[in-house]
Amino acid sequence: MDSLPPPQVPLDYLLKIKWNMGNHAHLFYKLCRYANLPCAIVSGINKSAAYQIGQKIDPRRMAAQWNAVYCDGNWRLLDVFWSSTCVLGRKSGEWTLLDVDGNVVNQDEGADEGITQHRINEFYFLPDPDKLINTHLPTDPKWQLLEEPWSMEKFGQHVYIREMFFHLGVSITPKSQTNCLLKANNGVVDIEFGLNNGNDSDIKFRYMLYMAKREGKVPNIEFDRFVFYQRSSTCLSYNARFPVAGTFKLDIFGQKSSKHDSLDLVCSYIIDCPQAKTNCEPLPDNPTIGWGPGAETETCGLQPLSHNGGLVETQDGHVEIRFKSTRDIAFIQNMLSNRFDETILENYTISRQEDGEVIVNLRLPKHGEYALKLFADDLTAEGSVPNVCNYLVRCENEDVHCEPYPKIKSGSIGGNHMCHKLNVVPISHTSGLIETESGQCKIRFSVPKNVKLLSEIQHTTLEQSVLQAAVGQTCENGEIVFDLDLPKAGEYSLNIFACNDNGSSQVVNVFNYLITSTQDRDSSKQLAAGNVPDTVPNMLPSANSTLQTLNDQIDISLPAGFSGLVAELQRKNANDAPIKDQVVFEDENGEYVVSIKVPEEGEYHLTLYKKRADGVMTNIGSYTIHKIISEETERTSTAPTQSESVGDSKVTFDMDDTVSDGTQEAKEDTHEDNVQPEVPEIDEEELKRIAAKKALDAKHKSIRAALKRAVRSQDPYELTQAITEFEENNVPDKNGNLVKAKKLLAMLQAKEGLVEAMAKRNLASLEAAVEAAEAANYNKKLNLELAYAKRILEQLRHMEHLRHQIMNLDQKTIAEIKSYGQPPPAVHQVMAAVLLVLGNNESQLQEWKAVQVFIGKTGRESLKRRVSTFNVDKLMMDVAARSKEILSEFDLDEVRDASAGVATFYVWAKGMIEEAESRFTQAGGDLSAVRPRTSGSRAKSAVGKPK
Secondary structure, rough: OOOOOOOOOHHHHHHHHHOOOOOOHHHHHHHHHOOOEEEEEEEEEEEEOOOHHHOOOHHHHHEEEEEEEEEOOEEEOOOOOHEEEEEOOOOOOOOEEHHHHHHHEEOOOOOOOOOEEEOOOOEEEEEEEEEHHEEEOOOOOHOOOOOOOOOHHHHHHEEEHHHHHHHHEEEOOOOOOEEEEEEEEOOEEEEEEEOOOOOOOOEEEEEEEEEEEHOOOOOOOOOOOEEEEEEEEEEEEEEEEHHHHHHHHEEEEEEEEOOOOEEEEEEEEEEEEEOOOOOOOOOOOOOOOOEEOOOOHHHHEEEEOOOOOOOOEEEOOOOEEEEEEEEOEEEEEEEEEEEHHHHHHHHHHEEEOOOOOOEEEEOOOOOOEEEEEEEEEEEOOOOOOOEEEEEEEOOOOOOOOOOOOOOOOHEEEEEOOOHHHHEEOOOOOOEEEEEEEEEEEEEEOOOOOOOEEEEEEEEEOOHHHHHHEEEEEEEEOOOOEEEEEEEOOEEEEEEEEEEEEOOEEEEEEEEEEEEEEEOOOHHHHHHHHHOOOOOOOOOOOOEEEEEEOOOOEEEEEOOOOOOOEEEEEEEEOOOOOOOOOOOOEEEEOOOOEEHHHOOOOOEEEEEEEEOOOEEEEEEEEEEEEEEEEOOOOOOOOOOOEEOOOOOOOEEEEEOOOOOOOOOOOOOEOOOOHHHOOOOOOOOOOHHHHHHHHHHHHHHHHHHHHHHHHHHHHOOOOHHHHHHHHHHHHHOOOOHHHHHHHHHHHHHHHHHHHHHHHHHHHOOOHHHHHHHHHHHHOOHHHHHHHHHHHHHHHHHHHHHHHHHHHHHHOOOOHHHHHOOOOOHHHHHHHHHHHHHOOOOOOHHOOOOOOHHHHHHHHOOHOOOHHHHOOOOHOOHHHHHHHHHHHHHHOOHHHHHHHHHHHHHHHHHHHHHHOOOOOOOHOOOOOOOHHHOOOOOOOOOOOOOOOOO
């Protein structure tokens, strides 16, 4: 816009709103009046950006206005300002952010007024009164439109709820905490809401946990995993445990992805924790989808049968969780604990699918808390399997000490997706559970001609030499037969693998059994019967190693003597189809190398087996390979260790290397093949200089970026800070950004002063502000503001001219007016109207003698002194209307004929009334609704400027 719109049009008033000289409630009121819609301006307080949760309500700072409009036979409420404008990023500076949805942050937040943005929010256009009352409290209770109005106390203490609360179907229930200030008894607090759309997987919730700065320095504790979040079809709940005492703030955010672009605030609480929870440990996990069955569970076709909530408690350490399954799925489970490594816990949980159910069994090694994470997807789906449900398993019985299951591949018994894909069919035992009293069992499979089966038997305590004698593998009548002769009562696992019958060295797991034998047998009879194993192969010295790579392939060199192996590779929590030649064994000049392709980011598990001629295999070692894509991964100039290799594609192990047990860091590899090229030495001082220059360059880059952000924000405070930092650090201004920023800051400060002066309407202040704005009018950005300021200047100068006309009257003229014994009607009525404007009551002015008294006063009460100090903002509109009514009986010529001096007062009074009316309408007032004050009526306030 290049020019000002005419006065008294909507666009003119929008500019006043922009410059804080009007508000949206008055604009909407005027538009409704033009449209003949009944409308009211509702004054009160709201929980805007000025509101601080838990602090005493400040009616002055929180004052606001909105509207009520009569439509379809009912009064409805709306807030045009909240429907069109929001403040993003406002921070009080009183909190330290500790935890974002289970991720440690520990970020000290500074004060920030945030950025005002204009965006549509339809919630505040005709919302239900019982929803709007959470943020808007009218001064007049009738405008709450509620059968049971809220008190100021209830409004101030109620939990801080925003519109996203209602968008997502969250509701207050009898169990909900309705007070925004909560007390954590014994260091624990529970928060619960109703949820109407709990099974909608499109709805997401997140939280942020803060600690008050007034508590002093934040303790050296990582505040992740201390909030237990559950969501079911009907309930949303949070349980927070606190390892330290203090005051905390919990913000809950949410969104419906298909409707909302970002997470918005749902509600907030302040939590007073006078005493930390005793022996407070973090949760074993903090899953993004929360705890318990939810929308993700239902989406994948699972319905809980045994446990509907996220918390599972057990006294004996044994748990069975059952789901109804509506379709064939790929299913994976993990168990986590703060006390045990995940690889150890792999053997304490199993799952199976049978009779339309998914059954998960757990055995806990000790008392404590465990996270059970469940992953599921369609059986034919490939790629990462999503997390669909999580349980927090708690056992407080310190006597619990459950034995693990024998190692079952992937923790799943029965057939998996590859069993179906390769058409491997169990003939004799279709269930993954087998019980045998004799310890003997024959398991038969049917397989296609091009598929070969292999097996691995496991027990928790028996030596491999005994286990190898317990299983044989033959082919009978086109079927693969696994002949078991178990030497001891107890549990065994038989893991079945498949591979192409073309000499392939890569196998895939297809079926697993958990076999229970109830009778001990004499292992010597097995040996005599001919089940004598080959020499049991040694374990790889590098067993249980962890490797990392940035590349799509990693090579592992094996020691001499480890040839003729097969491998199984599986990406964690994934349902990947095998890739041809994904694992290849090669002999490179006498060195045995296994090459592994890892195309996707994630954690891969590689298991190497030595196989017998009949297909029975022995696990000789496993590796965990982390494929990462971050370029920020730490690199070292030394050779990689057994436990870590970042970026290199080849890791070498030697027979003399220390064997890692998976819990301690292995000895650094010193194999000659891994020696790095010699790097020329650099002078130490030169190294320091290079490091210092890099640090300075990085600092300057950061400061330049901060200046650019400040320029984009156009926030004067942020710009001032950025410019000061830029100058104090002597950052070179290569592109003139500092000069531009200074010009922008001067312009913004001039604009701020100009708008403030326009609102105050002080002639001297506005003239100075206009002069400053014209000098700082960077890129002519202030042209519109200057035009409007000059329009106001004209009005103020006119008022000043009228004032001077009065002040220039000599005392003789005043005395002449007073001297009338029986004045003409024009003289009496005009002077009475003038005194009304100056603040006298009409009842005091009925008689001319009384008027003479006021005209004749001297000193502070003199007529000229009262005109000189008159403030038009204090003129009540009903008084102005009455004065106008009196003056309308005469025209200027008629008054001038009666008395030239009275005519001067006539012109002044009409000018003041016109200015008062102008300000009143500019503030959104409706002159047609103003009634002239009658004689003797009490003063009343007109609709004033928006607060």
